[in-house]
Amino acid sequence: MHCATLLLAATLAQGETQCKQASEAKWDKLGKSVLAAYPNWGMCGHEVETAIENGVNVIVWFAMDLVKTGVVAKDLDLQCVARIAKKHKNVVHLMSIGGWNAPHPHPSRSGSAYWTEFKQWNKALIDKYDFQGFDGIDWDLEGNDSPNSPHNTFSIDTLAIMSEMTLSAREDGFIVFLTPPASYLDPFTKEYSRSVTHSPVFEWHQDFKYHGRNVYAYLIAVCGIDSFDAVSVQLYEGFSSAGYLLSHAEPGSEVAVLRKLVEAYTVQGLTVDFTGTDLGHRTFVIPPSKLLLGVANGWAQLPSPETKFTFIHPDVLHGVFLALPKDETPLGVMYWCIAEDGKVVNGETMVFSKNLSWVVG
Secondary structure (H helix, E strand, C coil), rough: CCCHHHHHHHHHHHHCCCCCCCCHHHHCCCCEEEEEEEEECCCCHHHHHCCCCCCCCCCCCCCEECCCCCEECCCHHHHHHHHHHHCCCEEEEEEEEHHHCCCCCCCCCCHHHHHHHHHHHHHHHHHHCCCCCCCEEEEECCCCCCCCHHHHHHHHHHHHHHHHHHHHHHHCCCCEEEEHHHHCCCCCCCCCEEEEEEECCCCCCCCCCEEECCCCHHHHHCHHHCCCEEEECCCCCCCCCCHHHHHCCCCCCCCCCCCCHHHHHHHHEEEEEECCCCCCEEEEECCHHHHHEEEEEECCCCCCCCCCCCCCCCCHHHHHHHHCCCHHHHCCEEEHHHCCEEECCCCEEHHHHHCCCCHHH
């Protein structure tokens, strides 16, 4: 069944069939600029409302698992979510699937079956709490702390489920975000692997074995870039390429360095050799109108050769947006997470919902 799913998805990606445009597609809620934020694992409360009031226009609620019995939202007060969503109807509300250490989808169901489960679950919430429901999903499947975990490899079944669920969601007019750690969608290597236990591509911290090799590029190749409303690249991944480049940059060159990183996605593009698949050799760009720069707020650290999770100052991000031609400006910024707003970095209190409000203002 999942082999057939892959063939279906490949056919769609080749343009032989196009997803139907739903008459009231939820993606129409997305503006031309996006400031997206994750609250935190299972978090819902006044902090989320404050972030919205400061300018966040996409909330990615965290998180959902796809298990043998169906779809399960973990430790999340859905009544609280409904109250906030009902109050802030113009804000996009997505449900994230996955997260670090989260299980990958159970292979007993297809992607279309999981999507049917999600719609039924969403409709039940709408009926129970009298709100508009979730506007779509966010793919954030990652790896696991345990080196021997099966979830450190994206199985063929997992990729088939993700592909088919994406296409089903799009056909029904729902929003789909793709949120890979940077090494899972990496313009600095042509390598492809379903394993996410590699060392960094750049020559630093080679003992860190939690990087991928373009596994999320597979989803773009199969589903087509237009199946995703946004590609939100986690530049704060542990010992990321962004961290390497910024930690080795000359003082004052951070804007130029980050601009080149953006252009690696949107201008030069990714070239991937999909070894072991029927996809062959593919080259594609992430359109600026779909790219979100994923950054970390006060829990991260300033760039240095020893920094694991790199903090990128909002002023540097703003400089990049100002330096780029208008038609090359990214869709916006995503940050993790609202719960960490208010922390001090280098003597500065960082509230990213305010510090990044220029994205949508």
